[in-house]
Amino acid sequence: MRAIGRRTVLGTAAAAALAAPLRAQTVLQLGSYPSNPPFEIKDERGQFDGLEIELVRLVAGKLGMTVQITDLGFQALFAATASRRIDLAVSSITVTPDRLRNQDFTQPYMDxxxxxxxxxxxxxxxxxxxxxxxxxxxxxxxxxxxxxxxxxxxxxxxxxxxxxxxxxxxxxxxxxxxxxxxxxxxxxxxxxxxxxxxxxxxxxxxxQIAIMLPKGSPLTARINDAITELKRDGTVARLYEKWFGEPPAPGSSTVTPLPLPRAG
Structure with a gap:
């Protein structure tokens, strides 16, 4: 029997790797800091809550994923997304031209x-x-x-x-x-x-406030689409009213589906 060469073994292994289905991501690594009511707070048990925490959990549900939260200071959120230590960040983060050069943002959901x-x-x-x-x-x-x-x-x-x-x-x-x-x-x-x-x-x-992600994240478009669905079915507006005690303004970014913001 002819011996199987090293090149053949490597080629077979590579082909098998390409044929194997990619393992889908099941957990969103979220960074946030809790001293930011009503967007982020910690309840009496020390668990994260707040408008944006609820929103991210609903987005994750749309994607068939769960959320794991890392407690970070506001400044640390930018370094954590840039280094891809986390998948996304929330803390009433405003979309700005400077930030768009270094980070991705979903569509805004609050003015x-x-x-x-x-x-x-x-x-x-x-x-x-x-x-x-x-x-x-x-x-x-x-x-x-x-x-x-x-x-x-x-x-x-x-x-x-x-x-x-x-x-x-x-x-x-x-x-x-x-x-x-x-x-x-x-x-x-x-x-x-x-x-x-x-x-x-x-x-x-x-x-305008949005979710921040690493630049070029493969999750940006998927999360943005989930936010669009949650706006269209009234979920984002209900979250706003729950936490602020009044409905959002008609025509605001809370109720209006928007495109992804782009760096100028």
Whole structure:
């Protein structure tokens, strides 16, 4: 009998590998940070909950997958998706041109402006009263980006950065900073249980929130299609009303299926 050569064995193994079905991914590795109500919170048992957590779990159900959540700081979410340590990230992450150059995003599912916020002892009165004032914001957030972009024009002092919204709210509330700039919807939700906290001014931004994924992720289109289905059957609108106590605005990104955002 003729001996089987090494090349033949390798060729046969390669052919078998190509013929074998690819193992389907069954778990979505989600990164999020929990101090971001109502989008992400932890319940009394220490389990993740919130609007976006529910949304991702519903998306996973559409894909026949489950979700495993990793607790990360806001800034760490960008490194974790870039390194593909996680499959996707949520934490009311705004779609921006700069972020689109380095990350994928699904279609937006919420429109949100920024807000200038203040605590009970703050002397701030509004946008015309910011010269020399110290404002806080979550590190790398659109609030911090806005502060830095407008610091010279408004005469702002050096801003203070925070890892979580909760830490920033506490400093604003206790007067350790003069005020802050944060997502308006999330701020209003948090202020339900924070005495004396208030929105001094709305900062129109055209910001929209979406799920963030690694650049070129094979999951982006599939997850986007699942969000479209959940918008069309009213699920995303019901989630919004559950967590904010009122229905979303007609024509908003919460109810309107949208294409994938693309880098300019």
């Amino acid at each position: 949100t402006d920024l807000a200038l916020i203040a605590g009970p002892t703050s002397t701030l009165k509004g946008m015309d009263d910011l010269r020399g004032k110290v404002l806080g914001a979550i590190a790398s957030s659109t609030g911090e980006i806005w502060i830095k972009a407008n610091a010279d024009r408004l005469g702002l002092a050096t801003p203070k950065s925070y890892d979580t919204a909760t830490a920033m709210f506490l400093d604003v509330s206790n007067g350790r900073v003069d005020g802050g700039v944060n997502d308006k919807a999330g701020s209003l939700y948090a202020f339900r249980t924070m005495r004396g906290m208030r929105v001094l001014a709305t900062i129109p931004s055209g910001n």
